Amino acid sequence: MDYKNKNILAPMVRCSTLAFRLMALEYGADLVYSEEIIDYKLVNAKRHYNELFNTIDYIVDGTEKPVFQTCHKEKDKVIFQVGTNNATRALQACKLVENDVAGFDVNMGCPKEFSVQGGMGAALLKKPDDVKQILTTLVNGLSKPVTCKIRCLHSLEETINLCKLIESCGVRALAIHGRFQEERSRMPNHDDYIREIVKHIQIPIIANGGSNEIKCYEDIEKFRQSCNASSVMIARAGMWNCSVFRREGVLPIDDVVKRFLEISLEVDNYFFSVKYAVQQMLHEELASERGAAVLGSLAGEELYKIFHMLNEYNELQKKKEEYYRSSALKRKI
Ligand code: FNR
Known part of the structure:
Protein backbone atom coordinates (compact mmCIF):
# COMPACT_ATOMS: atom_id res chain seq x y z
CA MET A 1 0.00 0.00 0.00
CA ARG A 246 -18.15 11.15 -3.87
CA ARG A 247 -16.85 11.88 -7.33
CA GLU A 248 -20.46 12.00 -8.52
CA GLY A 249 -21.32 14.90 -6.21
CA VAL A 250 -22.48 15.68 -2.70
CA LEU A 251 -25.73 14.11 -1.46
CA PRO A 252 -28.44 15.84 0.59
CA ILE A 253 -27.56 15.57 4.28
CA ASP A 254 -30.73 13.57 5.05
CA ASP A 255 -29.58 10.81 2.70
CA VAL A 256 -26.19 10.76 4.41
CA VAL A 257 -27.70 10.66 7.92
CA LYS A 258 -29.98 7.78 6.93
CA ARG A 259 -27.15 5.80 5.36
CA PHE A 260 -25.09 6.36 8.50
CA LEU A 261 -27.98 5.17 10.69
CA GLU A 262 -28.31 2.03 8.53
CA ILE A 263 -24.61 1.20 8.73
CA SER A 264 -24.66 1.92 12.46
CA LEU A 265 -27.31 -0.79 12.82
CA GLU A 266 -25.27 -3.15 10.64
CA VAL A 267 -22.21 -2.90 12.90
CA ASP A 268 -23.98 -2.21 16.19
CA ASN A 269 -22.52 1.27 16.64
CA TYR A 270 -22.85 2.65 20.14
CA PHE A 271 -25.76 5.04 20.74
CA PHE A 272 -23.61 7.92 21.94
CA SER A 273 -21.28 7.63 18.93
CA VAL A 274 -24.28 7.53 16.60
CA LYS A 275 -25.85 10.56 18.24
CA TYR A 276 -22.61 12.52 18.22
CA ALA A 277 -22.05 11.98 14.50
CA VAL A 278 -25.68 12.79 13.61
CA GLN A 279 -25.41 16.00 15.64
CA GLN A 280 -22.33 17.02 13.66
CA MET A 281 -24.07 16.26 10.37
CA LEU A 282 -27.04 18.42 11.37
CA HIS A 283 -24.82 21.19 12.72
CA GLU A 284 -26.50 23.87 10.65
CA GLU A 285 -29.98 22.95 11.80
CA LEU A 286 -29.46 22.05 15.44
CA ALA A 287 -31.69 24.96 16.46
CA SER A 288 -34.61 23.51 14.47
CA GLU A 289 -37.27 21.26 15.97
CA ARG A 290 -35.63 18.17 14.50
CA GLY A 291 -32.19 19.28 15.69
CA ALA A 292 -33.52 19.79 19.21
CA ALA A 293 -35.10 16.33 19.12
CA VAL A 294 -31.74 14.80 18.15
CA LEU A 295 -29.96 16.71 20.90
CA GLY A 296 -32.54 15.59 23.45
CA SER A 297 -32.58 11.91 22.43
CA LEU A 298 -31.41 9.58 25.17
CA ALA A 299 -31.62 6.22 23.40
CA GLY A 300 -31.41 4.68 19.95
CA GLU A 301 -35.16 4.20 19.84
CA GLU A 302 -35.78 7.96 20.07
CA LEU A 303 -33.07 8.83 17.56
CA TYR A 304 -34.18 6.30 14.93
CA LYS A 305 -37.80 7.42 15.33
CA ILE A 306 -36.85 10.98 14.34
CA PHE A 307 -35.58 9.63 11.01
CA HIS A 308 -38.52 7.23 10.52
CA MET A 309 -36.33 4.18 11.00
CA LEU A 310 -37.89 2.72 14.12
CA ASN A 311 -38.89 -0.55 12.42
CA GLU A 312 -35.32 -1.21 11.31
CA TYR A 313 -34.10 -0.36 14.80
CA ASN A 314 -36.62 -2.64 16.55
CA GLU A 315 -35.92 -5.55 14.21
CA LEU A 316 -32.26 -5.39 15.11
CA GLN A 317 -33.01 -5.20 18.83
CA LYS A 318 -34.85 -8.52 18.57
CA LYS A 319 -31.92 -10.18 16.80
CA LYS A 320 -29.52 -8.80 19.38
CA GLU A 321 -31.58 -10.06 22.29
CA GLU A 322 -31.45 -13.59 20.91
CA TYR A 323 -27.76 -13.43 20.10
CA TYR A 324 -26.50 -11.98 23.35
CA ARG A 325 -28.58 -14.40 25.38
CA SER A 326 -26.43 -17.21 24.03
CA SER A 327 -23.14 -15.35 23.51
CA ALA A 328 -20.28 -14.90 25.92
CA LEU A 329 -20.00 -11.27 24.80
CA LYS A 330 -21.55 -8.71 27.06
CA ARG A 331 -23.29 -5.87 25.32
CA LYS A 332 -26.19 -3.63 26.23
CA ILE A 333 -29.31 -4.71 24.37
C1 FNR B 1 -10.14 15.86 15.39
N1 FNR B 1 -8.78 15.77 15.09
C2 FNR B 1 -8.06 14.67 15.50
N2 FNR B 1 -6.76 14.49 15.08
C3 FNR B 1 -6.09 13.37 15.38
O1 FNR B 1 -4.92 13.22 14.99
N3 FNR B 1 -6.68 12.38 16.13
C4 FNR B 1 -7.97 12.49 16.58
O2 FNR B 1 -8.49 11.55 17.21
C5 FNR B 1 -8.68 13.68 16.30
N4 FNR B 1 -9.95 13.87 16.75
C6 FNR B 1 -10.73 14.89 16.24
C7 FNR B 1 -12.09 14.94 16.54
C8 FNR B 1 -12.90 15.91 15.96
C9 FNR B 1 -14.37 15.93 16.25
C10 FNR B 1 -12.31 16.88 15.09
C11 FNR B 1 -13.16 17.94 14.43
C12 FNR B 1 -10.96 16.85 14.82
C13 FNR B 1 -8.15 16.74 14.16
C14 FNR B 1 -8.46 16.39 12.71
O3 FNR B 1 -8.01 15.09 12.37
C15 FNR B 1 -7.84 17.40 11.74
O4 FNR B 1 -6.46 17.44 11.93
C16 FNR B 1 -8.40 18.82 11.90
O5 FNR B 1 -9.80 18.82 12.09
C17 FNR B 1 -8.08 19.67 10.66
O6 FNR B 1 -8.57 19.07 9.48
P1 FNR B 1 -9.91 19.57 8.73
O7 FNR B 1 -11.02 19.52 9.74
O8 FNR B 1 -9.67 20.98 8.31
O9 FNR B 1 -10.09 18.65 7.58
Whole structure:
Protein backbone atom coordinates (compact mmCIF):
# COMPACT_ATOMS: atom_id res chain seq x y z
CA MET A 1 0.00 0.00 0.00
CA ASP A 2 1.24 3.49 -0.78
CA TYR A 3 -0.07 6.85 0.39
CA LYS A 4 -0.01 8.57 -2.99
CA ASN A 5 -3.06 10.21 -4.59
CA LYS A 6 -5.31 9.20 -1.74
CA ASN A 7 -8.35 10.94 -0.32
CA ILE A 8 -8.35 10.00 3.33
CA LEU A 9 -10.86 10.23 6.18
CA ALA A 10 -9.02 11.83 9.12
CA PRO A 11 -8.87 10.45 12.63
CA MET A 12 -11.64 12.03 14.72
CA VAL A 13 -12.39 11.04 18.29
CA ARG A 14 -16.04 9.97 18.69
CA CYS A 15 -16.64 10.34 14.95
CA SER A 16 -14.24 8.10 13.00
CA THR A 17 -15.90 4.94 14.32
CA LEU A 18 -16.29 1.77 12.27
CA ALA A 19 -19.73 2.83 10.97
CA PHE A 20 -18.45 6.23 9.91
CA ARG A 21 -15.36 4.76 8.27
CA LEU A 22 -17.43 2.25 6.28
CA MET A 23 -19.64 5.09 5.08
CA ALA A 24 -16.61 7.14 4.01
CA LEU A 25 -15.24 4.13 2.07
CA GLU A 26 -18.61 3.60 0.42
CA TYR A 27 -18.64 7.24 -0.70
CA GLY A 28 -15.15 6.97 -2.17
CA ALA A 29 -12.50 7.57 0.51
CA ASP A 30 -9.35 5.59 -0.32
CA LEU A 31 -8.15 5.17 3.25
CA VAL A 32 -9.80 5.74 6.63
CA TYR A 33 -8.03 6.55 9.90
CA SER A 34 -9.54 5.38 13.18
CA GLU A 35 -10.22 7.80 15.98
CA GLU A 36 -7.19 8.15 18.25
CA ILE A 37 -6.97 5.26 20.69
CA ILE A 38 -4.72 5.73 23.67
CA ASP A 39 -2.30 2.81 23.98
CA TYR A 40 -2.98 2.02 27.64
CA LYS A 41 -6.73 1.76 26.97
CA LEU A 42 -6.13 -0.97 24.41
CA VAL A 43 -3.40 -3.07 26.01
CA ASN A 44 -5.82 -4.88 28.34
CA ALA A 45 -8.47 -5.50 25.71
CA LYS A 46 -9.22 -8.91 24.21
CA ARG A 47 -10.16 -9.62 20.62
CA HIS A 48 -13.67 -10.98 20.07
CA TYR A 49 -15.25 -11.92 16.77
CA ASN A 50 -18.89 -10.93 16.83
CA GLU A 51 -20.76 -13.41 14.63
CA LEU A 52 -23.98 -11.44 14.57
CA PHE A 53 -22.43 -8.30 13.10
CA ASN A 54 -19.25 -9.79 11.58
CA THR A 55 -17.24 -7.24 13.53
CA ILE A 56 -13.99 -7.61 15.41
CA ASP A 57 -14.40 -6.02 18.82
CA TYR A 58 -11.53 -5.28 21.18
CA ILE A 59 -13.14 -5.24 24.61
CA VAL A 60 -11.70 -4.99 28.13
CA ASP A 61 -13.14 -7.73 30.38
CA GLY A 62 -16.03 -6.47 32.45
CA THR A 63 -16.85 -3.61 30.07
CA GLU A 64 -19.25 -3.38 27.13
CA LYS A 65 -18.08 -0.72 24.71
CA PRO A 66 -15.27 -1.93 22.45
CA VAL A 67 -12.06 0.12 22.75
CA PHE A 68 -11.61 -0.50 19.03
CA GLN A 69 -13.98 -2.03 16.53
CA THR A 70 -13.21 -3.09 12.98
CA CYS A 71 -14.29 -5.64 10.36
CA HIS A 72 -12.90 -7.53 7.35
CA LYS A 73 -14.49 -5.09 4.91
CA GLU A 74 -12.10 -2.30 5.91
CA LYS A 75 -9.07 -4.45 6.65
CA ASP A 76 -6.99 -3.17 3.72
CA LYS A 77 -8.05 0.44 4.18
CA VAL A 78 -8.08 1.19 7.88
CA ILE A 79 -5.22 2.92 9.65
CA PHE A 80 -5.17 2.52 13.41
CA GLN A 81 -4.20 5.80 15.10
CA VAL A 82 -2.48 5.44 18.44
CA GLY A 83 -2.07 8.09 21.12
CA THR A 84 1.08 7.49 23.13
CA ASN A 85 4.03 8.85 25.08
CA ASN A 86 5.78 5.51 25.38
CA ALA A 87 7.36 3.44 22.61
CA THR A 88 7.12 0.06 24.34
CA ARG A 89 3.48 0.47 25.28
CA ALA A 90 2.58 1.84 21.85
CA LEU A 91 4.11 -1.24 20.22
CA GLN A 92 2.30 -3.54 22.63
CA ALA A 93 -1.03 -1.89 21.75
CA CYS A 94 -0.40 -1.89 18.00
CA LYS A 95 0.73 -5.54 18.02
CA LEU A 96 -2.66 -6.54 19.38
CA VAL A 97 -4.52 -5.24 16.32
CA GLU A 98 -1.73 -5.80 13.77
CA ASN A 99 -3.51 -8.51 11.80
CA ASP A 100 -6.76 -6.59 11.55
CA VAL A 101 -5.59 -3.26 10.10
CA ALA A 102 -3.70 -1.92 7.07
CA GLY A 103 -1.36 0.43 8.91
CA PHE A 104 -0.62 2.55 11.94
CA ASP A 105 -0.43 6.24 12.67
CA VAL A 106 0.93 8.13 15.66
CA ASN A 107 -0.95 11.22 16.79
CA MET A 108 1.54 14.05 17.23
CA GLY A 109 -0.87 16.92 16.72
CA CYS A 110 -3.60 16.79 19.33
CA PRO A 111 -3.54 20.09 21.29
CA LYS A 112 -6.05 18.99 23.97
CA GLU A 113 -4.90 19.38 27.56
CA PHE A 114 -5.43 15.70 28.27
CA SER A 115 -2.99 14.73 25.50
CA VAL A 116 -0.39 17.45 25.95
CA GLN A 117 -0.16 17.12 29.74
CA GLY A 118 0.24 13.39 29.33
CA GLY A 119 3.20 13.94 26.97
CA MET A 120 1.15 12.75 23.98
CA GLY A 121 -0.19 14.44 20.83
CA ALA A 122 1.28 17.89 20.17
CA ALA A 123 3.61 17.55 23.20
CA LEU A 124 5.71 15.24 21.01
CA LEU A 125 6.40 18.05 18.51
CA LYS A 126 8.92 19.42 20.99
CA LYS A 127 10.40 16.07 22.01
CA PRO A 128 12.52 14.81 19.09
CA ASP A 129 14.08 11.98 21.13
CA ASP A 130 10.66 10.59 22.03
CA VAL A 131 9.49 10.97 18.43
CA LYS A 132 12.49 9.00 17.23
CA GLN A 133 12.10 6.28 19.81
CA ILE A 134 8.38 5.82 19.29
CA LEU A 135 8.54 5.81 15.49
CA THR A 136 11.59 3.57 15.13
CA THR A 137 10.16 1.11 17.64
CA LEU A 138 6.90 0.90 15.68
CA VAL A 139 8.57 0.80 12.25
CA ASN A 140 10.91 -2.02 13.36
CA GLY A 141 8.33 -3.93 15.38
CA LEU A 142 5.34 -3.91 13.07
CA SER A 143 4.78 -5.66 9.76
CA LYS A 144 2.47 -2.90 8.50
CA PRO A 145 3.35 0.67 7.40
CA VAL A 146 3.61 3.41 9.99
CA THR A 147 2.73 7.08 9.43
CA CYS A 148 2.44 10.01 11.76
CA LYS A 149 0.31 13.14 11.93
CA ILE A 150 1.75 16.44 13.09
CA ARG A 151 0.91 20.12 13.32
CA CYS A 152 3.28 22.89 12.20
CA LEU A 153 5.76 24.58 14.50
CA HIS A 154 5.97 28.39 14.32
CA SER A 155 9.29 28.33 12.54
CA LEU A 156 9.17 26.77 9.09
CA GLU A 157 12.79 25.70 9.43
CA GLU A 158 12.09 23.86 12.69
CA THR A 159 9.05 22.21 11.10
CA ILE A 160 11.15 21.01 8.16
CA ASN A 161 13.80 19.67 10.56
CA LEU A 162 11.12 17.80 12.49
CA CYS A 163 9.77 16.34 9.24
CA LYS A 164 13.28 15.22 8.25
CA LEU A 165 13.72 13.53 11.61
CA ILE A 166 10.37 11.78 11.18
CA GLU A 167 11.28 10.71 7.65
CA SER A 168 14.59 9.27 8.89
CA CYS A 169 12.68 6.92 11.22
CA GLY A 170 11.33 4.95 8.25
CA VAL A 171 7.71 6.07 8.27
CA ARG A 172 5.90 5.64 4.97
CA ALA A 173 4.08 8.98 4.84
CA LEU A 174 3.54 12.08 6.90
CA ALA A 175 0.24 13.85 7.50
CA ILE A 176 0.54 17.57 8.22
CA HIS A 177 -2.23 19.66 9.72
CA GLY A 178 -1.20 23.15 8.59
CA ARG A 179 -1.94 24.91 11.85
CA PHE A 180 0.08 25.70 14.96
CA GLN A 181 -0.74 24.00 18.23
CA GLU A 182 -2.69 26.99 19.57
CA GLU A 183 -4.59 27.73 16.34
CA ARG A 184 -8.23 26.73 16.13
CA SER A 185 -9.69 25.16 13.01
CA ARG A 186 -11.71 28.20 11.92
CA MET A 187 -8.41 30.05 11.34
CA PRO A 188 -6.73 29.83 7.92
CA ASN A 189 -4.61 26.76 7.24
CA HIS A 190 -0.90 27.33 6.45
CA ASP A 191 -0.95 25.64 3.05
CA ASP A 192 2.29 27.55 2.31
CA TYR A 193 4.10 25.62 5.10
CA ILE A 194 2.97 22.31 3.68
CA ARG A 195 4.01 23.40 0.18
CA GLU A 196 7.47 24.26 1.45
CA ILE A 197 7.85 21.02 3.43
CA VAL A 198 6.98 19.00 0.30
CA LYS A 199 10.15 20.37 -1.34
CA HIS A 200 12.37 18.89 1.39
CA ILE A 201 10.75 15.51 2.08
CA GLN A 202 10.77 12.41 -0.16
CA ILE A 203 7.97 10.38 1.44
CA PRO A 204 4.36 11.22 0.50
CA ILE A 205 2.97 14.24 2.34
CA ILE A 206 -0.70 14.07 3.29
CA ALA A 207 -2.14 17.59 3.51
CA ASN A 208 -4.68 18.27 6.25
CA GLY A 209 -6.56 21.31 7.52
CA GLY A 210 -8.50 22.34 4.43
CA SER A 211 -12.07 21.62 5.52
CA ASN A 212 -13.17 25.26 5.71
CA GLU A 213 -12.90 25.36 1.93
CA ILE A 214 -13.94 21.80 1.10
CA LYS A 215 -17.59 21.52 0.05
CA CYS A 216 -17.35 18.87 -2.68
CA TYR A 217 -15.02 16.39 -4.38
CA GLU A 218 -13.43 19.00 -6.66
CA ASP A 219 -12.44 21.10 -3.62
CA ILE A 220 -10.36 18.19 -2.31
CA GLU A 221 -8.21 18.36 -5.43
CA LYS A 222 -7.95 22.16 -5.12
CA PHE A 223 -6.63 21.78 -1.58
CA ARG A 224 -4.16 19.11 -2.69
CA GLN A 225 -2.85 21.43 -5.37
CA SER A 226 -2.70 24.39 -3.01
CA CYS A 227 -0.37 22.32 -0.79
CA ASN A 228 1.33 20.49 -3.68
CA ALA A 229 0.82 17.39 -1.57
CA SER A 230 0.61 13.74 -2.54
CA SER A 231 -2.64 13.06 -0.69
CA VAL A 232 -5.36 14.83 1.28
CA MET A 233 -6.80 14.00 4.69
CA ILE A 234 -10.24 15.41 5.52
CA ALA A 235 -11.80 15.73 8.96
CA ARG A 236 -14.61 18.28 9.49
CA ALA A 237 -15.82 18.46 5.87
CA GLY A 238 -16.25 14.67 6.01
CA MET A 239 -17.93 14.85 9.38
CA TRP A 240 -20.42 17.50 8.19
CA ASN A 241 -21.25 15.71 4.96
CA CYS A 242 -19.33 12.52 4.31
CA SER A 243 -20.46 12.44 0.69
CA VAL A 244 -17.78 15.04 -0.13
CA PHE A 245 -15.75 11.93 -0.99
CA ARG A 246 -18.15 11.15 -3.87
CA ARG A 247 -16.85 11.88 -7.33
CA GLU A 248 -20.46 12.00 -8.52
CA GLY A 249 -21.32 14.90 -6.21
CA VAL A 250 -22.48 15.68 -2.70
CA LEU A 251 -25.73 14.11 -1.46
CA PRO A 252 -28.44 15.84 0.59
CA ILE A 253 -27.56 15.57 4.28
CA ASP A 254 -30.73 13.57 5.05
CA ASP A 255 -29.58 10.81 2.70
CA VAL A 256 -26.19 10.76 4.41
CA VAL A 257 -27.70 10.66 7.92
CA LYS A 258 -29.98 7.78 6.93
CA ARG A 259 -27.15 5.80 5.36
CA PHE A 260 -25.09 6.36 8.50
CA LEU A 261 -27.98 5.17 10.69
CA GLU A 262 -28.31 2.03 8.53
CA ILE A 263 -24.61 1.20 8.73
CA SER A 264 -24.66 1.92 12.46
CA LEU A 265 -27.31 -0.79 12.82
CA GLU A 266 -25.27 -3.15 10.64
CA VAL A 267 -22.21 -2.90 12.90
CA ASP A 268 -23.98 -2.21 16.19
CA ASN A 269 -22.52 1.27 16.64
CA TYR A 270 -22.85 2.65 20.14
CA PHE A 271 -25.76 5.04 20.74
CA PHE A 272 -23.61 7.92 21.94
CA SER A 273 -21.28 7.63 18.93
CA VAL A 274 -24.28 7.53 16.60
CA LYS A 275 -25.85 10.56 18.24
CA TYR A 276 -22.61 12.52 18.22
CA ALA A 277 -22.05 11.98 14.50
CA VAL A 278 -25.68 12.79 13.61
CA GLN A 279 -25.41 16.00 15.64
CA GLN A 280 -22.33 17.02 13.66
CA MET A 281 -24.07 16.26 10.37
CA LEU A 282 -27.04 18.42 11.37
CA HIS A 283 -24.82 21.19 12.72
CA GLU A 284 -26.50 23.87 10.65
CA GLU A 285 -29.98 22.95 11.80
CA LEU A 286 -29.46 22.05 15.44
CA ALA A 287 -31.69 24.96 16.46
CA SER A 288 -34.61 23.51 14.47
CA GLU A 289 -37.27 21.26 15.97
CA ARG A 290 -35.63 18.17 14.50
CA GLY A 291 -32.19 19.28 15.69
CA ALA A 292 -33.52 19.79 19.21
CA ALA A 293 -35.10 16.33 19.12
CA VAL A 294 -31.74 14.80 18.15
CA LEU A 295 -29.96 16.71 20.90
CA GLY A 296 -32.54 15.59 23.45
CA SER A 297 -32.58 11.91 22.43
CA LEU A 298 -31.41 9.58 25.17
CA ALA A 299 -31.62 6.22 23.40
CA GLY A 300 -31.41 4.68 19.95
CA GLU A 301 -35.16 4.20 19.84
CA GLU A 302 -35.78 7.96 20.07
CA LEU A 303 -33.07 8.83 17.56
CA TYR A 304 -34.18 6.30 14.93
CA LYS A 305 -37.80 7.42 15.33
CA ILE A 306 -36.85 10.98 14.34
CA PHE A 307 -35.58 9.63 11.01
CA HIS A 308 -38.52 7.23 10.52
CA MET A 309 -36.33 4.18 11.00
CA LEU A 310 -37.89 2.72 14.12
CA ASN A 311 -38.89 -0.55 12.42
CA GLU A 312 -35.32 -1.21 11.31
CA TYR A 313 -34.10 -0.36 14.80
CA ASN A 314 -36.62 -2.64 16.55
CA GLU A 315 -35.92 -5.55 14.21
CA LEU A 316 -32.26 -5.39 15.11
CA GLN A 317 -33.01 -5.20 18.83
CA LYS A 318 -34.85 -8.52 18.57
CA LYS A 319 -31.92 -10.18 16.80
CA LYS A 320 -29.52 -8.80 19.38
CA GLU A 321 -31.58 -10.06 22.29
CA GLU A 322 -31.45 -13.59 20.91
CA TYR A 323 -27.76 -13.43 20.10
CA TYR A 324 -26.50 -11.98 23.35
CA ARG A 325 -28.58 -14.40 25.38
CA SER A 326 -26.43 -17.21 24.03
CA SER A 327 -23.14 -15.35 23.51
CA ALA A 328 -20.28 -14.90 25.92
CA LEU A 329 -20.00 -11.27 24.80
CA LYS A 330 -21.55 -8.71 27.06
CA ARG A 331 -23.29 -5.87 25.32
CA LYS A 332 -26.19 -3.63 26.23
CA ILE A 333 -29.31 -4.71 24.37
C1 FNR B 1 -10.14 15.86 15.39
N1 FNR B 1 -8.78 15.77 15.09
C2 FNR B 1 -8.06 14.67 15.50
N2 FNR B 1 -6.76 14.49 15.08
C3 FNR B 1 -6.09 13.37 15.38
O1 FNR B 1 -4.92 13.22 14.99
N3 FNR B 1 -6.68 12.38 16.13
C4 FNR B 1 -7.97 12.49 16.58
O2 FNR B 1 -8.49 11.55 17.21
C5 FNR B 1 -8.68 13.68 16.30
N4 FNR B 1 -9.95 13.87 16.75
C6 FNR B 1 -10.73 14.89 16.24
C7 FNR B 1 -12.09 14.94 16.54
C8 FNR B 1 -12.90 15.91 15.96
C9 FNR B 1 -14.37 15.93 16.25
C10 FNR B 1 -12.31 16.88 15.09
C11 FNR B 1 -13.16 17.94 14.43
C12 FNR B 1 -10.96 16.85 14.82
C13 FNR B 1 -8.15 16.74 14.16
C14 FNR B 1 -8.46 16.39 12.71
O3 FNR B 1 -8.01 15.09 12.37
C15 FNR B 1 -7.84 17.40 11.74
O4 FNR B 1 -6.46 17.44 11.93
C16 FNR B 1 -8.40 18.82 11.90
O5 FNR B 1 -9.80 18.82 12.09
C17 FNR B 1 -8.08 19.67 10.66
O6 FNR B 1 -8.57 19.07 9.48
P1 FNR B 1 -9.91 19.57 8.73
O7 FNR B 1 -11.02 19.52 9.74
O8 FNR B 1 -9.67 20.98 8.31
O9 FNR B 1 -10.09 18.65 7.58
